[in-house]
Amino acid sequence: MSTPDPASQRRSYERGSLTRETLLPDPVAQFRQWFTDATGTPEVIEPNAMSLATVDAGGQPSLRTVLLKAYDERGFVFFTNYESRKARDIAANPRVALLLPWLALERQVKIEGRAERVSRTETVKYFLSRPIGHRLGAWVSQQSSVVSSRSLLLTKLEEMKRRFADGEVPCPDFWGGYRVVPSRFEFWQGGKDRIHDSFAYLPAADGSWTIERLAP
Numbered sequence: 001m002s003t004p005d006p007a008s009q010r011r012s013y014e015r016g017s018l019t020r021e022t023l024l025p026d027p028v029a030q031f032r033q034w035f036t037d038a039t040g041t042p043e044v045i046e047p048n049a050m051s052l053a054t055v056d057a058g059g060q061p062s063l064r065t066v067l068l069k070a071y072d073e074r075g076f077v078f079f080t081n082y083e084s085r086k087a088r089d090i091a092a093n094p095r096v097a098l099l100l101p102w103l104a105l106e107r108q109v110k111i112e113g114r115a116e117r118v119s120r121t122e123t124v125k126y127f128l129s130r131p132i133g134h135r136l137g138a139w140v141s142q143q144s145s146v147v148s149s150r151s152l153l154l155t156k157l158e159e160m161k162r163r164f165a166d167g168e169v170p171c172p173d174f175w176g177g178y179r180v181v182p183s184r185f186e187f188w189q190g191g192k193d194r195i196h197d198s199f200a201y202l203p204a205a206d207g208s209w210t211i212e213r214l215a216p
């Protein structure tokens with residue numbers, strides 16, 4: 001039996017189109033509209049999952065999935081381990097990019113900007129809203145470092161359960177949020193015959209955003 005040929009995977013994008021007239025002037029408002037569509041579309045699993053690209057001190061890019069946990073005019077927030085590879089990258093170079101691929105809607109959103117730590121208050125508030133197992137998990141994992149076995153992690157989890165048996169699981173110092181303060185957005189909608197619609201939002205001098213159509 002032959003294995004699937006990636007070159008034969010072909011799909012016509014016909015779900016919608018994007019025009020300058022229908023785009024909202026504010027990219028965060030536009031994002032809100034598309035995020036609402038994505039969360040209302042059952043085929044879009046994890047609508048808040050996004051790829052986060054970072055670049056290390058030597059110029060090597062890397063990326064991984066993180067979950068969007070808040071967004072507003074100030075930026076786009078995710079939470080992670082402040083000693084992870086992504087955190088080390090951000091410390092050396094705060095310029096990052098985000099990609100939300102809502103493929104079931106034939107859409108993607110790209111965001112570029114600078115990552116900055118959220119306040120400790122914001123981190124702790126979110127941490128305490130997480131299920132207890134997730135909170136314990138944050139204590140267990142030295143994210144991105146080599147670990148010899150899964151059983152070692154499970155042993156550490158049991159240790160943490162005992163350590164915090166009598167009360168709240170506090171937020172570790174090495175865990176917290178980043179806010180990506182956006183400096184560019186791109187909204188992409190797949191079109192028929194590979195004539196897709198793509199629009200960039202760029203900051204204008206007066207504080208508003210300039211919208212440009214991009215060749216797809």
Ligand SMILES: Cc1cc2nc3c(=O)[nH]c(=O)nc-3n(C[C@H](O)[C@H](O)[C@H](O)COP(=O)(O)O)c2cc1C
Pocket residue numbers: 046049062063064065066067068078079080081084085086087143144
């Ligand atoms: C669906 C999904 C959601 C994830 N969400 C997060 C997240 O919100 N925060 C996080 O630190 N890692 C998250 N991860 C794990 C990261 O992708 C990554 O493996 C981990 O953060 C280590 O990345 P780094 O070594 O590049 O720092 C998620 C992975 C998947 C597949």
